[in-house]
Amino acid sequence: MAKKFQELVKQFTTLRSYTREFLIYGFKSREEITLSSPRTYDNERRRLESLLHDYIESQTINNKKIYRLVLPANQADNPLHILWQTKSFTRNDIFLHFVILDILAQGSELTVNEIVQEIDDYLSLFDDNYLIDSLTVRNKLNEYTEMDILQKEKRGKQWLYTVNKKTELTTKQIQAIQFYKEIAPAGVIGELLLQRYEVSPSPFCFKHKYDSQTLDSEIMLFLLQAIKHNQRVKLIKTNGVEISLTPLKIYSSCESGRQYLVGIQTSRLYSLRLDYLESGQLLGMTENFSQGLTKLAKAKTTTWNCSFTSRKPVTYEILLHLPEHYLHQRLLREKRQGKVEQVGDKLYKFSIDLVDPKGMEPWLRTWIGRIVQVNSTNRTWENQFWLDIEALNQLYGLED
Structure with missing residues (x-):
């Protein structure tokens, strides 16, 4: 008999990887993906x-089913937040979740032994002789205390547990x-918080919002x-490569939505x-945090990203023709x-010192049609820029 498929997950890392491979980077077939076995796929x-x-929309092309993630542009909420609400649990987990909260629902302050007695x-x-030992109950109580569902207070030699009151x-x-759950880091925390209340639909609508950042x-x-406590870290990349460094800042691109860690190593x-x-x-305290900042x-003065x-x-000097006032403001x-x-008259010179102009190129392309002249001592980059423009013109039949 085939094993029944379950919607729940044990590790978010796996779901995170497959979400990217399927829906963010473009749908990959069973043969193209290398993350795990075909059954896991x-x-x-x-x-x-x-x-x-x-x-999710699907379409069959040449006997191959293609999937697409379609997120409404005017939606105030992030649909990908639901991925954080998937978790596997055992029989004990689901039983204790409801029973413990029910026992403490009236604001009671009870010890572990008293809670175990209530559970008995x-x-x-029940007639199936189902039993739960006190150590399992104690571990669940401590787990819920760490999650701030419960709070405990020591009186004498015993710990008393109560349910945290809802603010x-x-x-x-x-x-x-x-608002902030859609534009701030780790906004899923706000999403989970609001689920505890009956709230009206969000009044906000976002022109630029990168839902995939929640992954x-x-x-x-x-x-x-680590940044807050000035600690070094060892990071494991998705390809298995390890790197140790001191994290300094997190950068978020307003153009692509990509997020970057900037750190210092030797x-x-x-x-x-x-x-x-x-x-x-975490690897412990670092001594080069201030040096890194x-x-x-200093490096920020000559880098675009x-x-x-x-x-x-x-x-790099770019001469732009900007007849509209809003373009100058932009x-x-x-x-x-x-x-x-x-x-x-309506001509503006934009000048900047950069160690690498590649990061500026996507932004510079948004001014195509307004660029009058490009001047730089980096002739290799300048020539390549105009070659790209010529190739673009040929692609669209505009070479004349």
């Missing part, structure tokens, strides 16, 4: 279809959570904790994409550490 695909059935009274109603939130506080919330919280700055990191481990502050190199900075808003100077 089928189970994870069905699990994602079940969890995100309202947002529940079990006496009442005002309408403004609820709306603040509805990195766990590693994000780990790194923020006086050298590194940047790592969070979606390439699988797990981490100083080095990062998180691309740090030892090359000397080069000046240039001032997006120039980063660059400078903007008006050199003629």
